[in-house]
Amino acid sequence: MFESFRDCVESLDAAGMTDAERIDLIRELEQLKCAAEAAQAELAAALGEGRGAAAQVALARRESPHRGQQHLALARVLLELPHTRAAFRAGRITEWRATLIARETACLSLQDRRAVDRAIAGDAEALESYSDRVVLGELRKLAARLDPASVAERRRRAESERCVTVRPAPDTMAYLTVLLPVAQAVACYAALTREADTAVASGEPRSRGQLMADTLVARVTGAPLVDGRPVVPVTLGLVMTDAALLAGGHDTAHLPGHGPIPAELARSLVADHLDTGSRLWLRRLYASPDTGELVAMDSHQRLFRGRLREFLDLRDQFCRTPWCNAPIRHRDHVVRAADAGTTTAAAGQGLCATCNYAKEAPGWRARPSPEARGHAVEITTPTGHTYTSHAPPLVALRAGAYRQVDDGVWTLVA
Numbered sequence: 001m002f003e004s005f006r007d008c009v010e011s012l013d014a015a016g017m018t019d020a021e022r023i024d025l026i027r028e029l030e031q032l033k034c035a036a037e038a039a040q041a042e043l044a045a046a047l048g049e050g051r052g053a054a055a056q057v058a059l060a061r062r063e064s065p066h067r068g069q070q071h072l073a074l075a076r077v078l079l080e081l082p083h084t085r086a087a088f089r090a091g092r093i094t095e096w097r098a099t100l101i102a103r104e105t106a107c108l109s110l111q112d113r114r115a116v117d118r119a120i121a122g123d124a125e126a127l128e129s130y131s132d133r134v135v136l137g138e139l140r141k142l143a144a145r146l147d148p149a150s151v152a153e154r155r156r157r158a159e160s161e162r163c164v165t166v167r168p169a170p171d172t173m174a175y176l177t178v179l180l181p182v183a184q185a186v187a188c189y190a191a192l193t194r195e196a197d198t199a200v201a202s203g204e205p206r207s208r209g210q211l212m213a214d215t216l217v218a219r220v221t222g223a224p225l226v227d228g229r230p231v232v233p234v235t236l237g238l239v240m241t242d243a244a245l246l247a248g249g250h251d252t253a254h255l256p257g258h259g260p261i262p263a264e265l266a267r268s269l270v271a272d273h274l275d276t277g278s279r280l281w282l283r284r285l286y287a288s289p290d291t292g293e294l295v296a297m298d299s300h301q302r303l304f305r306g307r308l309r310e311f312l313d314l315r316d317q318f319c320r321t322p323w324c325n326a327p328i329r330h331r332d333h334v335v336r337a338a339d340a341g342t343t344t345a346a347a348g349q350g351l352c353a354t355c356n357y358a359k360e361a362p363g364w365r366a367r368p369s370p371e372a373r374g375h376a377v378e379i380t381t382p383t384g385h386t387y388t389s390h391a392p393p394l395v396a397l398r399a400g401a402y403r404q405v406d407d408g409v410w411t412l413v414a
Contacts, residue, residue, distance in 0.1 A: 031091030038088040041095075045075035052361035055321075055354075056381050064324045065354045070099070077102040080113060083121035092128040093121075100132060104139035107150040116142045172261045192216060204228075304331035304348050316350035320377060320389045326352035334366050334377050349377055349389075 009029075014022060040061070047053045058068025074095070078085040081101060088098045101120060105113040119142060120135065121127050127135070144151050165177045180188070196211035204211060206228070214230055217223060223230035304312055312331045319326045328350035335341035346368060351359075359366060363382025368375075375391040 033091075034094050035089060035091035037095045038085070038091070038098075041071070041075040041078055041088070041098075044072050045079055047072070052358045052364055052382060055358035055361075056383060056385075058324075059322065059379075059381065059385070059387055062323050064326060065321065065352070065358065066326070069354075074099055074102055077106070080110060081105070081117040081121070082114075083117045083124070087121050087124040087127055090124060092124045097127075097132060097135065100136055101139060104136065104143060107154040108143060108147050109150075112143075112146045115146065172265055304343060308343070308345065308348070311345055312348050312350045315345070315375065315391050317392055318350075319352040319355055320349045320391070321351065321355040321379070322387050322389050324352060324355055326354070329353045330356040332356050334368055346375065 012025070017025070044053075044057050047057070054068040054072045055065050056068075057072050058065045061068065061071065063071075078088065078098065084093070084098055084101045087093045088095070101117065105116050108116065116139065120138060130138075159181045161179070162181065163179050165179075167175050167177070169175050178185070178188075192212040192215055193208070195215045196208040199206070199211050200208060206214070214228075218225065218230040221230065225231070309331050313328055316328060318324070319328060330351045330353060332349060332351050333341035333343070334347050334349050337343070341347055358364065359379070361382070365380040367378050369378040369388055377389045379387045379389060381387075
């Protein structure tokens with residue numbers, strides 16, 4: 001049944017439709033997509049209470065374990081919100097709209113949650129017509145009216161969760177996000193704005209946005225300025241070929257915590273580091289010409305420490321669980337040390353804390369995959385489903401990639 005349905009969707013012929021028919025079908029497919037997500041939630045809610053349930057949902061949906069936890073939490077909360085659940089199953093609201101209703105009523109008692117659910121989602125047609133912003137405003141007003149004490153407690157709890165995060169952005173940039181209480185956030189932004197306005201008034205050619213960003217970096221890190229811009233004196237864990245570093249090659253480099261960056265940017269980072277007068281250390285690591293993986297290292301210890309720990313971080317880059325991409329927090333044996341797992345690069349992997357704890361649940365198994373090319377780990381979940389995790393190549397080019405062999409001449413790697 002499912003295969004025939006996918007075949008039906010795949011066989012759609014947009015060229016044979018009028019514009020009105022295309023728009024109608026887009027709307028129908030959107031409702032179908034929402035109803036399918038509601039069905040996924042129903043199935044997730046019916047899973048057992050085991051510790052690895054969220055991880056299994058994430059793998060099945062090809063998403064990170066964090067998203068799996070969110071999906072499972074929403075599925076279970078929807079059982080307490082019958083009107084929202086019905087609107088979701090009918091395809092009238094998106095998964096995000098259902099998440100907003102679940103999230104904004106989380107601080108209320110079950111009785112009050114159902115009262116808000118009835119008020120907001122009792123009329124599914126009206127709920128469908130509102131924007132997310134309107135729904136969010138109404139949710140917050142109703143919650144504050146029904147239980148102001150719980151709303152205040154939620155605010156205090158939120159302030160305790162202030163934090164700083166970083167994630168990759170397009171074009172080798174990164175988002176540095178600071179979650180702060182509103183008064184502190186406004187004060188920080190005002191201070192950066194004043195500094196930028198003063199510099200612009202004095203004839204500074206940089207834009208206000210550039211000045212605010214540079215001021216933030218300089219004040220937080222104490223970085224020295226080169227041509228008016230802060231150069232951060234960090235230890236660069238930069239992995240690149242000798243040709244890319246010294247001979248103008250175009251192989252991409254790898255910056256731990258971010259991912260691939262152009263060779264030109266990597267050379268610029270090294271040059272800026274030297275301009276500050278800092279000492280620069282180069283460590284030679286060797287990679288397989290076939291797979292691009294770093295050459296293995298072994299240890300006689302039970303724990304992954306020192307250079308072997310660094311090796312796993314450089315090879316795996318991010319958590320090895322498929323679709324996770326979280327930063328590596330644990331360096332772990334693929335086969336547990338208690339089960340005779342060895343402390344070697346081939347028998348080790350980098351995982352985030354969530355994934356490492358999930359695989360300790362009953363029924364989870366992992367083993368090196370000897371059939372796969374390069375370093376691979378085969379993961380089997382309690383339901384018997386199998387997934388394969390591959391270490392990404394660091395410096396070798398994949399089949400179908402281009403390598404420059406002469407000035408202006410590029411050749412395809414078969």
